[in-house]
Amino acid sequence: MREESxxxxxxxxxxxxxxxxxxxxxxxxxxxxxxxxAGVTLTDGVRVTVRAAESSADPTLTLxxxxxxxxxxxxxxxxxxxADRARVVAESDLPLxxxxxxxxxxxxxxxxxxxxxxxxxxSANDLVTLAHRAEVEAGTGLGDVVAQARGxxxxxxxxxxxxxxxxDGVATTRRIEYISFGDLSTADVLAGDxxxxxxxGDAALDSLRERPTLSELVAASRxxxxxxxxxxxxxxxxxxxxxxxxxxxxxxxxxxTVFALDRGLSDAGYDASACRTCAxxxxxxx
Amino acid sequence: MREESxxxxxxxxxxxxxxxxxxxxxxxxxxxxxxxxAGVTLTDGVRVTVRAAESSADPTLTLxxxxxxxxxxxxxxxxxxxADRARVVAESDLPLxxxxxxxxxxxxxxxxxxxxxxxxxxSANDLVTLAHRAEVEAGTGLGDVVAQARGxxxxxxxxxxxxxxxxDGVATTRRIEYISFGDLSTADVLAGDxxxxxxxGDAALDSLRERPTLSELVAASRxxxxxxxxxxxxxxxxxxxxxxxxxxxxxxxxxxTVFALDRGLSDAGYDASACRTCAxxxxxxx
Numbered sequence: 001m002r003e004e005s006x007x008x009x010x011x012x013x014x015x016x017x018x019x020x021x022x023x024x025x026x027x028x029x030x031x032x033x034x035x036x037x038a039g040v041t042l043t044d045g046v047r048v049t050v051r052a053a054e055s056s057a058d059p060t061l062t063l064x065x066x067x068x069x070x071x072x073x074x075x076x077x078x079x080x081x082x083a084d085r086a087r088v089v090a091e092s093d094l095p096l097x098x099x100x101x102x103x104x105x106x107x108x109x110x111x112x113x114x115x116x117x118x119x120x121x122x123s124a125n126d127l128v129t130l131a132h133r134a135e136v137e138a139g140t141g142l143g144d145v146v147a148q149a150r151g152x153x154x155x156x157x158x159x160x161x162x163x164x165x166x167x168d169g170v171a172t173t174r175r176i177e178y179i180s181f182g183d184l185s186t187a188d189v190l191a192g193d194x195x196x197x198x199x200x201g202d203a204a205l206d207s208l209r210e211r212p213t214l215s216e217l218v219a220a221s222r223x224x225x226x227x228x229x230x231x232x233x234x235x236x237x238x239x240x241x242x243x244x245x246x247x248x249x250x251x252x253x254x255x256x257t258v259f260a261l262d263r264g265l266s267d268a269g270y271d272a273s274a275c276r277t278c279a280x281x282x283x284x285x286x
Numbered sequence: 287m288r289e290e291s292x293x294x295x296x297x298x299x300x301x302x303x304x305x306x307x308x309x310x311x312x313x314x315x316x317x318x319x320x321x322x323x324a325g326v327t328l329t330d331g332v333r334v335t336v337r338a339a340e341s342s343a344d345p346t347l348t349l350x351x352x353x354x355x356x357x358x359x360x361x362x363x364x365x366x367x368x369a370d371r372a373r374v375v376a377e378s379d380l381p382l383x384x385x386x387x388x389x390x391x392x393x394x395x396x397x398x399x400x401x402x403x404x405x406x407x408x409s410a411n412d413l414v415t416l417a418h419r420a421e422v423e424a425g426t427g428l429g430d431v432v433a434q435a436r437g438x439x440x441x442x443x444x445x446x447x448x449x450x451x452x453x454d455g456v457a458t459t460r461r462i463e464y465i466s467f468g469d470l471s472t473a474d475v476l477a478g479d480x481x482x483x484x485x486x487g488d489a490a491l492d493s494l495r496e497r498p499t500l501s502e503l504v505a506a507s508r509x510x511x512x513x514x515x516x517x518x519x520x521x522x523x524x525x526x527x528x529x530x531x532x533x534x535x536x537x538x539x540x541x542x543t544v545f546a547l548d549r550g551l552s553d554a555g556y557d558a559s560a561c562r563t564c565a566x567x568x569x570x571x572x
Contacts (some may be wrong), residue, residue: 005548006459057404071520112457123498124455152410152569164408168448169410171398173292173570212409280566283438 006239006284009051010116013285014105016042016094017147017154018178019253020221023140023201024194025159034159035142036205040176041151041193043185044093044275046102046286048109050117053087061088063096063106072107075134078112082118093275097183099255104144107131107211109280116284124149126160132161139187151281153217155208170212173279177265177272181234182256187228189254200227214248214261222251232256241268292570295337296402296406299571300391302328302380303433303440304464305539306507309487310428310480311445316419320445321428323487324463324494324503326545327437330379332388334395335572336403338562339373347374349392350381358393361420366397368404379561383469385541390430393417394568402570410435418447425473437567439503441494456498459565463551463558466543467520475516475540476484486513500534500547507536518542527554 022037059067060074060083077083088110094100111127114120122130128149135141146165147154153170189197204220220238225231231239235251238258242249247264251257258265265272308323345353346360346369363369374396382387397413400406408416414435421427432451439456475483508525508533511517517525521537524544528535533550538545544551550553551558 005461119501121497122457123441123495124457126498127457138403151566155409162454163452166449171401171408171410171413171570174289175572198567210407211407213407276572280437281567283565284457286562 006116007286009049010113011047011285012109012112012282013045013047014109014148014282015045015151016105017101017144018042018195018257018259019143020202020217020250021204021224022143022253023198023205024190028135029131031161032159032164033136033142034051034132034146034156034165036156036159037143037201038153038155038205038208039147040153041148041278041281042100042275043278044145044273045278046090046092046094046105046109048106048113049089050113051087051089052117052212053085058084058087061090063090064092070103070106070266071138072131072134072140073110075137076107076110076130077114077263079130079134080114080118080120080122082114082120085118086114088269089136095180097255098180099184099252099257101141101144101148103140104131104135104148107134108148110286112282129161136236141186147175149281151278153214153277155212168212170214170217174214174277174278175262175274176259176277177263177274178259179238179255179265179272180255180257184230184254184256186254197228200224218248218261225251232255238270244268292402292470293572295335296399297333297335297571298395298398298568299331299333300395300434300568301331302391302438303430304328304385304537304543304545305429306503307487307490307510308429308486308539309491310476313551316422317415317447318445318450319422319428320418320432320442320451322442322445322491323429324441324491325433326439327434327564327567328386328462328561329564331564332376332378332380332391334399335375336396336399337373337375338403339371344373346372347376349376350378352484356392357424358389358390358396358415358417358420359396359422359425361423362393362396362416363400365416365420366400366404366406366408368400368406371404372400375503381466383541384466385470385538385543387427387430387434389426390421390434391415393420394431398568398570404438429470438563439500439563441498447568454498456500456503458500458563460500460563461548461560462545462563463549463560464538464543464545465524465551465556465558466541467518468542470516470540470542483514486510504534504536511537524556530554542550
């Protein structure tokens with residue numbers, strides 16, 4: 001049966017996700033909290049395998065071979081009642097903390113793989129909700145999990161987990177390039193005055209709903225990042241260089257990271273990574 | 287740019303979809319009409335390419351090389367305002383009219399590919415809504431389109447297009463086998479007394495929500511098909527043979543067709559087709 005059911009131990013693939021613009025939507029209920037906004041899921045992502053502990057000396061979580069602690073992953077395992085038994089091994093194509101949704105991917109991938117490994121019998125929506133709550137409670141993300149569960153080019157119309165949030169999407173596929181110069185703290189940005197974010201984010205969402213194309217998503221994101229003043233010098237210079245070369249690029253929320261359509265970064269002379277928009281949302285690997 | 291943007295002319299892939307059980311939910315508004323129920327999307331599906339007409343002698347639609355008329359496809363093209371210009375070329379892994387959602391796949395694939403070809407700038411939800419409406423109005427399907435847009439193993443909690451319907455899913459991947467003996471008329475079944483369908487369908491949905499696994503989906507579907515009396519002799523015999531061999535199978539709604547998990551049909555001696563659950567919902571091919 002090994003090749004017919006999920007692999008044993010089960011592995012989940014979760015696409016990376018870069019947000020172009022967003023409006024934070026806090027709520028006392030973490031299932032209703034989240035963000036409006038839009039972004040792009042990536043064929044570069046995170047593979048998360050969950051197996052049963054062989055000894056108590058096993059680290060609970062490793063990412064690319066290094067043992068670490070990630071509160072959202074631990075919260076998900078506790079929510080499934082398997083925190084004492086599960087060992088999580090993750091491999092990422094993308095760096096942590098630079099705006100690619102790696103933390104959300106770890107939480108969601110852990111939920112999918114642990115559910116399969118320990119026969120928890122939770123529905124897909126329940127697992128997405130568990131991971132979304134854990135991310136919001138940890139303060140590590142506001143909208144990556146629901147976007148990563150959908151795949152494609154998600155538009156977050158209303159915040160929150162399944163049953164609360166509402167999603168749409170840009171119906172396309174495209175080559176995406178990206179380059180990262182470092183991290184920015186999501187917590188620091190959200191601790192400041194968020195009214196300008198909401199105003200600029202909602203204006204960007206209105207533009208995209210009016211014209212739901214990838215070019216409009218990038219243009220609205222560029223305007224958003226200019227208005228909210230989060231661009232570092234390196235990000236500003238890079239986005240302008242891509243634009244000057246005739247390409248389309250914007251800043252990733254939140255990282256010192258730039259994403260571009262097609263060969264936008266390469267054509268402007270940058271040594272960028274390349275992947276595509278990811279047709280499939282988070283799923284168990286065959 | 288050919289390899290970076292959607293292929294030109296654009297091609298959409300739409301997974302096949304077999305429904306295991308359902309409750310029809312008619313409504314005067316075709317966006318609210320549909321069904322509750324559950325099923326499985328398939329890596330076997332339909333590829334739909336849309337190009338501009340070269341001459342008025344071009345057939346509007348071909349399926350596997352044969353020219354034919356399909357009202358839902360024509361309605362979708364009219365909804366996008368391109369009925370006079372679009373030519374649709376479809377290739378299917380699955381037979382038409384036997385419960386695999388080929389008609390829904392044609393409508394949804396046409397919406398995705400025509401939107402890309404003619405820069406219609408519709409959102410993903412708008413395109414799914416257009417295809418769902420067209421299917422409901424033509425009487426060819428009640429829930430395939432929204433399930434095919436989602437992918438995976440969709441549970442239809444509430445009927446209707448995006449914004450009205452609600453979906454969940456079984457979080458798994460699996461090998462699926464199927465065998466078809468012929469067609470059954472959806473219209474004939476829905477023209478009869480549908481109260482027993484609703485009663486049996488809602489009981490099956492309650493069981494699956496209680497325990498959202500593929501085994502439960504197949505068991506609930508088997509009980510549904512027995513209760514509603516739609517099994518033909520050949521279907522009944524096949525499902526019983528798979529069960530006797532230790533496998534899990536049920537009837538496809540609506541076709542004289544049986545689907546099974548893993549190698550259920552092969553192990554019972556049938557010459558079945560095989561594929562897998564499809565992680566991705568309907569999407570443009572790269």
